[in-house]
Amino acid sequence: MTETRPVYLPPDPITPEREITHAHFRPGEHVVILKGAAEGQLWGDAMKVVTPSWHTPTDEDGWRLLDPDGGDRSYITAHPRYMVHLSTRCPECLVHQQALREYLVPRVGTAEEPVDCRWYSLTALNQLVHVADSGR
Template sequence: MIPPPNAPVLAPPPDPLTPARDITHAHFRAGDQVVVLKGVAGGELWGDAMRVVAPSWHTPTDEDGWRLRDATGGAQTYLTAHPRYLVHLSRRCPDCLIYLRAMEDRLLPKYAAHNALIDCGWYATTALGQLVHVADARGGR
């Protein structure tokens, strides 16, 4: 869709925090409720809430990942994600809280004047059902 003339075009900010996040596979466990932060809505961070199901190899990063289930269903109920993409919802752990605060500090001021849902476009899902951050994407996949 082409925006109407004189409409502000919001370019998503780069995300230097997630690719540099040092979270191991062991930080999460099956049954944890998590969120993948994707942008801002109404002055708050928003993302996709999911439940960690089982260990899984994350092909795009060649590292241990997690199989996640989206309880709301949709076109793709299960996907695989790298641990650095995830933030705990089911418990308040210091590592996730530090990351969450850093994302808030970076994103919320940029979109303070906007009430719309802003998807920063950092993630895509591959044909193999794997969630991939733009910084982890490989050419041709």
């Protein structure tokens, strides 16, 4: 695993405002949870969509995701607005990626080493939560 350089930015203003429905994703699709940038590009954790699952931190429909690398947290639950398609060239996800890239890269630069913005954490129930949603 690549070491990441932490950076302390305010919560991204783009993901919490993203309006995406639960139906936008389907079981079997590959998605990424964007966590930062490296070399001027976004990076994050790639996962596979498994099944619908209640996202407790937001009290909304979410998705159970499988981390193909396994480990202690092989399965997590995420809200759809945290997810971006990897397996398809989805126009909505591409627009979201571009907006996040335009926001993030000028703030963290284009250094080679990955920058983890620390916008996400996991609850004790393996629920991924964005810092903007953690107070709900």
